[in-house]
Amino acid sequence: MPQLRLSLRTAVTLPFIAVFALTVGLLSFWQQRQVDKLINQESLRLLDAITIASRHQLAEYLETPLQVQHAVADALARDGVYRPGDMRPLYRHLIRAFSELYAQYDQISVMGFGGVRGEYAGVRRERDGTYRLILQDDSTQGMMRVFPGLEPSPDALGYAGYDPRIRPWYSHAIAAEGPRWSPIYTVAGDRGDVTLSAATAVKTPEGVVGVVAADLRLSSMNRFLQAQPLRGNGFIAIVDAQDYLVAHSLPRPILAQPGNAFQSPSRLPLTQSPEPALRTAARWLEAHPATDDTPLHLSFAEEGQIYHGQITPFRDTRGIDWRIVVVLPESDLVSSIRSDSRTALTGAIVLALLGLALGLWWLQRAIRPILVTADAAHRLAGGDWDAAKALAPTRMVEISALVGAFNHMAQRLQQSFEHMRTLVQFDTLTHLLTRAGLIQRADAAAIAAGKPCHAALCLLELQNFRSIRDDVGHSTAEQLLQAVAERLRTQLPRQVLLARPASNEFAIVWLEQLDTEQLQQRSLQVLNMFAQPFSVGEDDILLRACAGGLSGELLPGALPDWLRNASIALGEAERGPRRYVAYEPALAQRMLGRTQLAMELRQALDKHELAVHYQPVVDLATGHMRGAEALVRWHSPTRGMVPPGVFIAVAEESDLILRIGGWVLRQAAHDIAAHLDRLPRDFELHVNVSARELIQSDFATTLERVLNSSGLPPRMLTLELTESMLLEGNDATLQRIGAIKALGVKIAIDDFGTGYSSLAYLSRLRFDCIKIDQSFVRKLPASQPDTAIVTAVLRIAEGFGVQVVAEGVELEAQALLLSSLGCRRAQGYWFARPGPLAQMLAYRSPWK
Numbered sequence: 001m002p003q004l005r006l007s008l009r010t011a012v013t014l015p016f017i018a019v020f021a022l023t024v025g026l027l028s029f030w031q032q033r034q035v036d037k038l039i040n041q042e043s044l045r046l047l048d049a050i051t052i053a054s055r056h057q058l059a060e061y062l063e064t065p066l067q068v069q070h071a072v073a074d075a076l077a078r079d080g081v082y083r084p085g086d087m088r089p090l091y092r093h094l095i096r097a098f099s100e101l102y103a104q105y106d107q108i109s110v111m112g113f114g115g116v117r118g119e120y121a122g123v124r125r126e127r128d129g130t131y132r133l134i135l136q137d138d139s140t141q142g143m144m145r146v147f148p149g150l151e152p153s154p155d156a157l158g159y160a161g162y163d164p165r166i167r168p169w170y171s172h173a174i175a176a177e178g179p180r181w182s183p184i185y186t187v188a189g190d191r192g193d194v195t196l197s198a199a200t201a202v203k204t205p206e207g208v209v210g211v212v213a214a215d216l217r218l219s220s221m222n223r224f225l226q227a228q229p230l231r232g233n234g235f236i237a238i239v240d241a242q243d244y245l246v247a248h249s250l251p252r253p254i255l256a257q258p259g260n261a262f263q264s265p266s267r268l269p270l271t272q273s274p275e276p277a278l279r280t281a282a283r284w285l286e287a288h289p290a291t292d293d294t295p296l297h298l299s300f301a302e303e304g305q306i307y308h309g310q311i312t313p314f315r316d317t318r319g320i321d322w323r324i325v326v327v328l329p330e331s332d333l334v335s336s337i338r339s340d341s342r343t344a345l346t347g348a349i350v351l352a353l354l355g356l357a358l359g360l361w362w363l364q365r366a367i368r369p370i371l372v373t374a375d376a377a378h379r380l381a382g383g384d385w386d387a388a389k390a391l392a393p394t395r396m397v398e399i400s401a402l403v404g405a406f407n408h409m410a411q412r413l414q415q416s417f418e419h420m421r422t423l424v425q426f427d428t429l430t431h432l433l434t435r436a437g438l439i440q441r442a443d444a445a446a447i448a449a450g451k452p453c454h455a456a457l458c459l460l461e462l463q464n465f466r467s468i469r470d471d472v473g474h475s476t477a478e479q480l481l482q483a484v485a486e487r488l489r490t491q492l493p494r495q496v497l498l499a500r501p502a503s504n505e506f507a508i509v510w511l512e513q514l515d516t517e518q519l520q521q522r523s524l525q526v527l528n529m530f531a532q533p534f535s536v537g538e539d540d541i542l543l544r545a546c547a548g549g550l551s552g553e554l555l556p557g558a559l560p561d562w563l564r565n566a567s568i569a570l571g572e573a574e575r576g577p578r579r580y581v582a583y584e585p586a587l588a589q590r591m592l593g594r595t596q597l598a599m600e601l602r603q604a605l606d607k608h609e610l611a612v613h614y615q616p617v618v619d620l621a622t623g624h625m626r627g628a629e630a631l632v633r634w635h636s637p638t639r640g641m642v643p644p645g646v647f648i649a650v651a652e653e654s655d656l657i658l659r660i661g662g663w664v665l666r667q668a669a670h671d672i673a674a675h676l677d678r679l680p681r682d683f684e685l686h687v688n689v690s691a692r693e694l695i696q697s698d699f700a701t702t703l704e705r706v707l708n709s710s711g712l713p714p715r716m717l718t719l720e721l722t723e724s725m726l727l728e729g730n731d732a733t734l735q736r737i738g739a740i741k742a743l744g745v746k747i748a749i750d751d752f753g754t755g756y757s758s759l760a761y762l763s764r765l766r767f768d769c770i771k772i773d774q775s776f777v778r779k780l781p782a783s784q785p786d787t788a789i790v791t792a793v794l795r796i797a798e799g800f801g802v803q804v805v806a807e808g809v810e811l812e813a814q815a816l817l818l819s820s821l822g823c824r825r826a827q828g829y830w831f832a833r834p835g836p837l838a839q840m841l842a843y844r845s846p847w848k
Helices: 008-079 088-101 168-174 218-226 276-287 330-334 337-361 363-381 385-390 397-425 435-449 465-472 474-491 516-531 559-575 585-606 644-652 656-673 699-710 723-727 731-742 759-764 784-800 812-821 837-841
Strands: 108-115 120-125 131-136 144-146 157-159 194-204 207-217 235-240 245-248 296-302 305-316 320-329 453-462 497-502 505-510 534-536 539-541 545-554 580-582 610-619 625-636 640-642 684-688 717-722 746-752 769-772 803-806
Touching (some): 008 207, 088 120, 337 397, 453 559, 465 474, 474 516, 505 516, 505 559, 516 580, 545 559, 559 585, 585 644, 610 656, 610 837, 625 656, 656 684, 656 699, 784 812
Parallel strands (some): 545 580, 717 746
Antiparallel strands (some): 235 245, 453 505, 534 539, 625 640
16 A cells, blocks of 8 residues: 655645644634623623512512502591491592592502492592592492592493402402402403402401402503613513413503403413513423522523523512513623624634635745744633733734734733633622632732731621611612722721622731731721711611631632631621620631531421420419429430520521420410419410511411410410510511510510610510519629619519519529519529429429
C-alpha cells in the first residue's frame, strides 16, 4: 500500500484550521452559556418582582372590599337599623356609607344587604360615577326594583322572584364566621355582571338578621393588571382553581359571548384565552397542578418568540384559591443580548474565516503569527484576559487584521465577564459588597500582604427589620436598607470593607490589628449609629441592632469561617442582654449543644417522653387548693431529667415551642376535665403561653377546639402571658387577647414586676390575675424593699379588681406574711412541688 503523503500546505493548513475551529467553538460555547445563564437569572428576578408586586396589589385590592363591608356589617349590627319588611333606615345607612365614607374605593360596584326574610337593599355605582338604589321589601310588593337615583320613584325597573337568601354571597356568608369571599357568579338584574362578593353575616343580640355584601366586578381587576408597570409586553392572568379566567391584562373581556340572547355570559378557561402565549401556559398548568405554594417556572416558544413564565398560587382562607400566571417575552427581559451575542459570534466566525483565508494566502509568513494567535486563544478560553496583549504587532496586513479582530472579540468577552462579576460582587440595592465580593476583597488583601494579615470582623443584624418591613411594605423597607448603608458608608473610614451578606445583615471588616476590647469599642460605636432614627420618605424609623465579632490574623480563604463564627456570636447577642458578643470557641460548642438538644427534643415529642406536672395554687386563708399550674417536664433516657429552663429556651428558638405548647394545653385540659368531680368548683388551671404561640393567627381557634374536645369549662382555664411579652406586644397582640377573653378564658400576667418598663400598659389590657414573680418573694420576710414591692403590687391588683398569686413560696413565714398583706393565693415548694396529676389530686394542706 502506498504511503499517504501530504503537501506542506496541507500539513500546515489542517492543524491551523483545527485550532481556529476549536477556539471559535470554545469561545462561542462559553459565551452562549454565559448569555443563557444571564437570561435565566434575569427572567427569574423579573418574574419574581412582577409576581410579588401583583400579589401585593391583588391582596390590597381584595382586602378593601372585605374590610369595608365588614365595617358596614358591624355598624348595622351595632346601630340595629334592620326592620323586617322596611329597608328604609338600612338603605339610607348604605347610601351614606357607600357614597360618602367609601366612595374612593372604585373596585366596589354594589354595596347591599340581604335580610333573613328575603328583603334586599343595595346601592349600585354606575360607570359614570352616579348611584342607583336597588330595593326589595314590603314597599315594593316583594319585587326587586332598580331606581334611577338614590330615592324610590315610579320610574324603576322591576324584577320578580329575586331571593337574596339563595344567592352565593348570602349562603356562604351566613354559615361562616367573619368576612368571606363568595364564588364568582352572575349578578341578578339589568346588567348581569360577573362578580365576586365579599360578605359578612350581620349578627345582633337577637341573632343573624342578614348579610352585607360588597360586589367587585371582575372587569375592574383587568384594569389594575394592565397598569402593572413591570409587565412591559408581557401578559398577566389570574385563574381560579378550575383554571377559568378571573382577570387578565388583555384589553378584551374574560367572558365568552353566549350562543343566544337568553344565555348568560360565561368566563373563558385559560385554554381559550385570546393570547396564544397564555394558552400555552394553560397547558403547563394542566400538566402540573398546584399542590402547595411553590411557584412553577416555565419556558417555551410561541410564534417565533421565546417566553419565560411563572405560575404562583394565590390563596386566602376566606374563600380565594387562585393562580397568578405571568408570561414575558424574552425580548423584554434581556433586550438584544441574544441577538448581539449571535452577531458577535457571526463576526467572530467571519473574522476567523478571514484569518484562515489570509493565512492560506501567505502560508509561510502566516505560520508563526497564527500559531501565536491560537495559543492566545487557548489562554483566553482558560480565563487569561492578558493573553490578547501578548500578540505582537506584525507588518503583514492580513495577519494584523486577524490579530485585531481577535483582540476586539476578547475585549467584548472581557467586558461581559467584568459586568457579570460586578453583579456578583456588589449588592444592587445598597451598592455595598455582597458576601462573595467581601470574601474576594479580603482574600485579595491577605494575598497582597504575603503573610497572614491582621483583621477584625463585625457582623450586625437589624433585629426588628422583618416586623418593620411587614408594617411599612417592601418598598419602604428597601429604602430603609439603603439609608442604613449610606449611614455606615459616610460614618466609617473609606478603607473599611462594607458588605451586605444577607437581607438584614451588614458586615464590617477592618484590615488592621484590633484586640478584643478595641473591636468591642468600635462595634459599639457602630451600634450607636442606630440610636438616631432613619428618615425614609415622610417616616422616621428607629431600628434595633445587635452584633457579633472576632479579630485575629486572616488567611486567604478563611473569611467564610470568620463569617460563620461571627454569626454564632451574633446569635448569642440576639438571645442575651448584651448588644455585642465577641466570638469564643465555647460559643460554637454551645451552639452544637443546642442543636443536638433540639434534635433530641424533637425526637422526645415523637416518642412521648414529655410529661405534664401540676403545682397547686393554694388559698392562703385555708390552705385548700384552688388551682394548679401545668408545667412540662422531660425525662430523657440519656440525659435524665432535663431542667425546663434548658430545653424550653431551645424550643423557643425553633418551631418546637408551638408543638410543645399545643401539646401541654391539650393534655392539661383533658386531665383536669376528666377529674372535675374531684376538684373545687372554682378550680383554675394555669397554662403558660409563649409569644410564638400567641402571634399565631389561628391561636384562638385552636384554643376553642381544645376546650370543645376536652369539655373543660372556659372559666376554669387561665392562660399565663409573661410581662415582657405584653410590653413588646402591639395591636395584633391585644386583638389576640381580646379573642381569648371572648371565649371566656382568663388572662394572667406572669412574672409581674420584671418587665423594667412603664405600668401604663396595664390600662390597655383585659387581664384577670397578676402573678408576683418569685424574685420578690424569695427574700421575704427579711427584705423590706421586697415587702414594699409586694404591697404595691397588691394595691395595684386591688385597684384593678383582679386576683394575685404569689410564686415561689418556700417558707411558712413567707406564706404568713403574704396572707397578712392581703395576698389570697400562692404557690411554691412550701405547699407542694410540681408533680404528676395523681400527686396534685392527693394534695393535703401543710397548715397544722
